[in-house]
Amino acid sequence: MNRFRFISVAKRSMSSLSGSSMPKTQKVILINDVGDYDVIQYENYAVPLINDNEILIKNKFAGVNFIEAYFRKGIYPAQLPYLLGREATGVVVAKGHGVSNFQVGDKVGYLSGATFAQYTKYPAVGKIVKLPSNASDEKLKLYTAGLLQGLTALTFIQDAYEVKKDDYILLYAAAGGVGLIMTQLLKRKGAHTIAVVSNEEKRKLVQEFGAEYVINSSDEDILGKVLQITNGRGVDSVFDSVGKDTFEISLEALKIKGTFVSFGNASGPIPPFPPTMLSPKNIKFVRPQLYGYITEPADWERYSKDLLDLLETGDLKILINKTYPLEAYKQAARDLESRKTTGKLVLEIPQ
Structure with missing residues (x-):
């Protein structure tokens, strides 16, 4: 029997929860303007109020992702x-009167905005999964590190381009x-x-994780190496999270009837093109x-079940590069965006 319970989407009521004894304020990471790292603030903020069909989650760990830089x-x-x-x-610390599928004390993993915070409110049905009650902090950190990026990888190689046996795939930012x-x-x-990686240390890492071929973009010609590896044919698909700087290389690297999967802007957005x-x-x-x-x-249940099964069995390894306290997110952002890191960065939320 699967030890995870999966929750699907439904509508919320807007009635209020009474009698909450939660703190009135919490620590959060927010921005009040757009710009460089100086707009990142560690501040006091109101703890959200929940309605009848919502739960309040006291966060333990939150994952750091490049998308924060885009916002x-x-x-x-x-x-x-x-x-x-x-x-x-x-951990669920409060629930609305209409919530029956979660109890106070349940451990959960979920996808949501506003997770760089001590508390997050969430609908009782959504992109959320109940985790084993005996999950240790280290296990919770693992689930955090694998959730968003694991689901991204699973869905992209199935739905964005359905990867088949013996396909040649060009993958940027592989480390x-x-x-x-x-x-x-x-x-x-x-x-x-x-x-594709940016240094020799990352080359060794991606080889350990199963890459058959590795290109160091710092001193190797990406397109030339791709054509050499594929005997001039090109790759079946490119998964490009770099954006502007690699757009034309990716187009050239594709074979006839290839698929270009563009999913990031690390070097800036791709300019408009005909x-x-x-x-x-x-x-x-x-x-x-x-x-x-x-x-x-049905899609949420299928993909989240597949991911958690892979994590639970150890068939999918997650490299956690570093864990930062919530207040140090600005440094985590600098490290991530300067390409100093490999794997996943995680924030530990103050309790």
């Missing part, structure tokens, strides 16, 4: 002040959080991964986001 820089719009964060694990997960999943599918650029090789171009693949309850 901070104004690449993605946000209503200010904006609480950062996209995923967390924690990052998504990259290391995707490298393992591609190997499980029997694909030939051509991993669709006719795709015509010479009949290239498919997709710009996916995770939530489009897990909107339906």
Whole structure:
């Protein structure tokens, strides 16, 4: 029997919860403006009130993701002040009168905004999963580190481009959080991964995680190496999280009828381009986001179950590079965006 219980989407009522004894304020990470690291603030903020069909989660760990930089820089719009964060694990500390599927004390993992905070309110049905009651803090940290990026990797190699055995796949930022997960999943599918990294230390790491070929972009020609590896044919698909700087290389690296999966802006957004650029090789171009693949309850249940099973059995390894206290998120952001890290960064939330 599976030890995880999966929750699907439903509508919320708007009635209020009475008698809550929760603190009135909490510590959070937010931005009040767009810009550089100086707009990141560690502040006191109101603990959210919950309604009849919501739960209040006291967060233990939250994952750090590159998407926070896109909101901070104004690449993605946000209503200010904006609480950062996209995923967390924690414990249910209060529930609305209409909630029957969670109890106070339940350990949960979930996807949501505003998770760089001591408390997050969440609908009792949503992108949330109940975790084993005996899960240790280290296990909660593992679930946190694997949740968003693991689901991203799983859905992208199935739905954005369905990877098949013996496909040649060009994967950028292969030593990052998504990259290391995707490298393992591609190997499980029997694909030939051509991993792009920025130094020799990262080369060794992605080889340990299953990459068949590795290109060091600091001193090797990406396109030349791809064509050499594929005997001039090109790759079946590119998974490009870099954006502007690698766009044209990725187009050239694809074979006829290849698929370009663009899912990041690490070097900046791809400039507008005419669709006719795709015509010479009949290239498919997709710009996916995770939530489009897990909107339906059945899809959420399938993918979240697959991910947690992989984590529980140890078939999917998650490299946690470093754990920072919540108040040190600014340094975590600097480290991530300067490409100093590998794997996943996690924030520990003060209790």
